[in-house]
Amino acid sequence: MPSQTVLLVEDSDFLTAHVSETLRSEHGFDIETAESAAETRSVLEDGGIDCVVTNYELPDETGIDLAASLAEIGGASDVPVVLFTGNSIESLAEEALEAGVSAFVSKSSRASGDMNVFANRIRLAIQANE
Template sequence: MAPYNLLLVEDSEFITRHVSETLRSKHGFEIETVPTAADTRTAIEETSYDCVISSYELPDETGIDLASSINGRAGSPEVPFILFTGNPLESLAEEALKSGVSAFVSKSSHATGDMNVFANRIRLTIQAHE
């Protein structure tokens, strides 16, 4: 089975480097990174991804707005979208789910170490959309 192809949308260089290197080396994902929502839209027009993982707070808009714009475009297939946030999830959940967010991952508890829980959440989210 070919590795899943992910797009990570994160403007922090430290988090981007740590997450992408760990998901690639420890879990076998192919991963491309971009820092903004605008870059995300360009990337998904050029490449097909199995999942988009986006920070909630982006320089140009929120991850929820990005999810809505990606999954709401006419003629575009729905792509699994994971919101990656350090914010409390309770206040974001309802709006996020209505906007096309498939799952949530907390930066504080799942973006450290080998990220086994994070990698498993990604696989399950993609498999639920297949």
């Protein structure tokens, strides 16, 4: 199976390094990174991304706003979005689903260790959009 490319959108250097390395080394994903919604849109215009994993709180907008805007980017409207947040998922779920978010991952319980659940959510989001 060819490697899947994940775009991790996170403005924390520590989390970016930790999550990228674990998803790459333990789960075989190719990882690209971005720090803002604007940078994400630029990367997506080039194509080749299988899934976007975005923080909820970005410097220029929310991850939900980013997910809602992907329909406007040629070739990115079918890229699944996984929301990666430290906020309460329950309070964001309805708005996120309406914006096109495919799955949710809590930073507090999934951003440590081997990240098996996190990686599985990414794989399932990609498979659902194939």
